[in-house]
Amino acid sequence: FAQIMTRRLTVTGSTLRPQSDLAKARIAGELRAQVWPLMESGRVGPVMDSEFALEDAKLAHARLESSGHIGKIVLKV
Numbered sequence: 598f599a600q601i602m603t604r605r606l607t608v609t610g611s612t613l614r615p616q617s618d619l620a621k622a623r624i625a626g627e628l629r630a631q632v633w634p635l636m637e638s639g640r641v642g643p644v645m646d647s648e649f650a651l652e653d654a655k656l657a658h659a660r661l662e663s664s665g666h667i668g669k670i671v672l673k674v
Contacts, residue, residue: 605664644668 600606613621635641646668649657657670 646670648673 613624616624632641644667646666647657647660648671649660651672651674654672657672660666661670
C-alpha cells in the first residue's frame with residue numbers, strides 16, 4: 598500500500614464474474630448506448646500526457662519515473 602501512495606498510483610478495477618449473463622448483457626448494452634457515443638465523439642477519452650518515438654523509450658521511462666506526468670505516456674511504433 599505504501600508503494601501505491603508514495604508513487605501516487607491509482608488502482609481501478611471491476612469484475613462482472615458474479616453477475617448473471619443477463620446482467621452482463623444489460624451492462625454491455627448500457628455501455629454501448631451511453632459510453633461509446635461519448636468516446637466516439639471525443640467528449641470522453643483517455644488523458645494523454647506525452648508521446649515518444651519507440652527509439653526514445655528511455656526518455657519515456659524517465660518521464661514515467663519522474664511522477665510529473667498526468668495521463669498516459671505513449672510509445673509510438
